[in-house]
Amino acid sequence: MADGYHGSGGQSLVRSATSTADTATPIGEAPAFREMLAHISLAAPLNRPVLVIGERGTGKELVASRLAYLSQRWDRPFIKLNCAVLSEALLDSELFGHEAGAFTGAARRRPGRFELADGGTLFLDEIATASMAVQEKLLRVIEYGTFERVGGNEPQQVDVRVVAATHADLPALVRADRFRADLLDRLAFDVVAVPPLRARPEDIPLLAGHFALRMTRELGRELFAGFAPEAMAVLKAHDWPGNVRELRNAVERSVYRMEHVQKPLARIVLDPFPAMAPRPVTVTLAAGAPVASPTPQAAPPASAEPEAGDFAARTRQFEARLLREAMEASRYNQRTAARRLGLTYYQLRHYLKVHELLGQKPDAEAPAAPSALDQAVTPGAAPAPASRRSPLGTAA
Ligand SMILES: Nc1ncnc2c1ncn2[C@@H]1O[C@H](COP(=O)(O)OP(=O)(O)OP(=O)(O)O)[C@@H](O)[C@H]1O
Ligand SMILES: [Mg+2]
Numbered sequence: 444m445a446d447g448y449h450g451s452g453g454q455s456l457v458r459s460a461t462s463t464a465d466t467a468t469p470i471g472e473a474p475a476f477r478e479m480l481a482h483i484s485l486a487a488p489l490n491r492p493v494l495v496i497g498e499r500g501t502g503k504e505l506v507a508s509r510l511a512y513l514s515q516r517w518d519r520p521f522i523k524l525n526c527a528v529l530s531e532a533l534l535d536s537e538l539f540g541h542e543a544g545a546f547t548g549a550a551r552r553r554p555g556r557f558e559l560a561d562g563g564t565l566f567l568d569e570i571a572t573a574s575m576a577v578q579e580k581l582l583r584v585i586e587y588g589t590f591e592r593v594g595g596n597e598p599q600q601v602d603v604r605v606v607a608a609t610h611a612d613l614p615a616l617v618r619a620d621r622f623r624a625d626l627l628d629r630l631a632f633d634v635v636a637v638p639p640l641r642a643r644p645e646d647i648p649l650l651a652g653h654f655a656l657r658m659t660r661e662l663g664r665e666l667f668a669g670f671a672p673e674a675m676a677v678l679k680a681h682d683w684p685g686n687v688r689e690l691r692n693a694v695e696r697s698v699y700r701m702e703h704v705q706k707p708l709a710r711i712v713l714d715p716f717p718a719m720a721p722r723p724v725t726v727t728l729a730a731g732a733p734v735a736s737p738t739p740q741a742a743p744p745a746s747a748e749p750e751a752g753d754f755a756a757r758t759r760q761f762e763a764r765l766l767r768e769a770m771e772a773s774r775y776n777q778r779t780a781a782r783r784l785g786l787t788y789y790q791l792r793h794y795l796k797v798h799e800l801l802g803q804k805p806d807a808e809a810p811a812a813p814s815a816l817d818q819a820v821t822p823g824a825a826p827a828p829a830s831r832r833s834p835l836g837t838a839a
Pocket of ligand 1: 469470471497498503506687688
């Protein structure tokens with residue numbers, strides 16, 4: 444294992460890791476994102492470590508690359524290493540290199556990433572996974588620029604700027620004695636926090652358009668006719684736990700699966716897996732009692748409903764129903780409705796806007812529409828009189 448890794452394959456792995464910083468400009472115009480870009484511009488020229496934090500798929504690697512590109516080291520090596528993919532011993536020799544004969548299979552001396560990055564920037568991804576022993580060596584090289592290769596005792600001197608990234612809570616790991624406080628202090632000279640996509644929903648159309656055009660070009664198509672309103676509504680309503688990476692994948696997949704490439708894209712394929720068994724969806728009521736709600740597929744058929752196979756449109760319709768019902772049940776008080784749905788006030792406002800339900804007022808004259816959940820939770824049950832019928836299936 445170690446032998447094969449450090450053989451000829453290992454050499455090519457190091458060569459392929461040597462590059463200059465990505466010149467791609469991160470896309471986004473939302474205030475939270477602009478603030479982060481300004482922070483990057485401020486931190487980039489300083490010869491100090493930077494810690495980049497954020498959820499998975501938010502663009503931490505892109506940010507690290509931007510920090511290198513905007514620094515005075517922009518034309519020097521930009522070397523990356525993901526600390527999570529290597530065992531402790533391999534990480535040690537990958538970072539600091541090894542002398543010939545340091546271990547079985549180490550026939551020749553091999554430079555580590557710090558030597559390769561000399562004069563440039565080293566991006567250490569998933570830094571929280573580095574062992575305590577590696578952390579100790581990292582602290583020393585960051586502090587004094589010196590280290591020893593594995594199997595060697597001659598100090599090596601390098602000039603490397605370290606940018607580290609993590610989605611872990613490093614201060615909590617320090618408290619749990621799993622991360623060195625002194626290394627965190629050093630790395631966190633400046634901390635750039637990359638906002639999750641749900642904190643910048645304004646950027647969804649921009650990013651989606653960018654990824655769609657890129658995919659259109661990759662597929663050799665001449666034209667992308669844009670997103671149909673229903674597709675854009677799905678993109679805006681999703682909360683993107685996988686952030687920009689998830690959005691990129693969903694958009695690329697949807698563009699690739701378009702049936703009529705001349706027409707606007709109408710169907711967003713969020714989930715590429717064919718439906719095997721319906722997944723239970725749980726709605727938590729204000730009272731705290733979770734109610735297993737039907738999947739969108741279980742909603743009773745009605746003439747106005749979209750075609751059975753139109754997952755996106757049916758999901759949208761189901762969402763709109765949940766919103767309307769929660770608003771009715773809360774007498775159009777948005778904070779109460781948000782609580783009922785387990786959303787924050789701002790998330791509720793966002794969904795109401797997407798579904799064009801903002802500013803909706805109680806319609807005293809019109810009889811309340813039958814609740815989809817009433818019908819769906821107890822299929823076939825006779826609807827209760829309007830006065831006693833309660834949205835979300837709870838006693839009013
Ligand atoms: N603002 C942005 N503009 C354009 N593309 C972006 C942006 N943010 C992220 N991406 C793209 O999204 C994908 C994920 O970004 P990246 O790998 O930098 O995320 P990450 O935070 O490092 O994720 P992980 O924690 O999973 O390693 C990449 O393809 C990247 O190019
Ligand atoms: Mg990453």
